[in-house]
Amino acid sequence: MGASLLALGLGSITCALDGSLELVVLGRALQGVAIGVVPFVLSILRDVLPPARVPASAATISAMLGIGGAVALPLGAVLIDHQSWCSMFWVSAALGVACLTWCPTRSSVW
Known part of the structure; x- marks a missing residue:
């Protein structure tokens, strides 16, 4: 799950850094791949x-x-109204870093 959070954060940073359409699409694709593991989480929970x-x-x-x-x-709508659309991705990246920092590791769950 840590790799997925890292990929989600990198995708957010990619989107926030550059306003070009190509990099935003690349960053969103990376985020989509990262969030694609969510359906597997319930299966993993059941097994573990x-x-x-x-x-x-x-x-x-x-x-x-x-x-x-x-x-x-x-x-997100309020943030975009008062800032820019890039700020939404910075918030997402910050939340990803917070989750990587504060989420328990597998050994601490047992």
Whole structure:
């Protein structure tokens, strides 16, 4: 999952650094590949966690995705109205770095 977060952050930085259409498309493609692992997360949880923890973990991930989608759209609109569209990608990159820094490693979960 760390590699996916890293790729997501690099895609965000690629989009934020240059306003050319080619680099924005490249950065968004990198982000798409990185976020493509999300469907596999639930399968991995099922295989790795004890059966009693799977429903709560799946619910937590589903809630994060739902809340993130509901909150990110209006906040992104406000950010773009008051800044530039590039700032949206800087926020995404900062969140990726924060997740890489604060997310537990596999050994600390056990």
